[in-house]
Amino acid sequence: MYAGSPTSMVISARTGDTHGITFELGRELAKRLNVPFEPLIHQRVDQILKAMMAGELDFTVTNATPVRAKDLDFSQTLLSIELGYLVPPNSSVFTVEDIDKPGTRIGVTQGSTSERTLPKLLKNASSSLLLA
Numbered sequence: 001m002y003a004g005s006p007t008s009m010v011i012s013a014r015t016g017d018t019h020g021i022t023f024e025l026g027r028e029l030a031k032r033l034n035v036p037f038e039p040l041i042h043q044r045v046d047q048i049l050k051a052m053m054a055g056e057l058d059f060t061v062t063n064a065t066p067v068r069a070k071d072l073d074f075s076q077t078l079l080s081i082e083l084g085y086l087v088p089p090n091s092s093v094f095t096v097e098d099i100d101k102p103g104t105r106i107g108v109t110q111g112s113t114s115e116r117t118l119p120k121l122l123k124n125a126s127s128s129l130l131l132a
Helices: 020-034 045-053 111-123
Strands: 104-106 127-129
Touching: 104 111
Parallel strands: 104 127
Antiparallel strands: none
């Protein structure tokens, strides 16, 4: 898992409680298999996938892409999430066309699907890595 994504794991700043889809599913699978729940935390999705391919992980939740399917097996789709943009208050961005302009920078996580997908979708905006 990696912290910060509700599809993976989120730690509440207020209570310190941990939750998230991967966290909850992992805990429930361990319970049903009567084995210890031992979450492994990584900084980025690409690190999780490398650990999975190395046999260091038994389970994760991530989006299935053709590139990832070359190295990993995926179950049926459990959750379908639409990609969206997060913009600051009072932004002039309302549509994709507003984003895809020269000089617009879009933050993405290194090794993420967004890092590979957005340059294909947006011809004028540029991606900036949030985590190296």
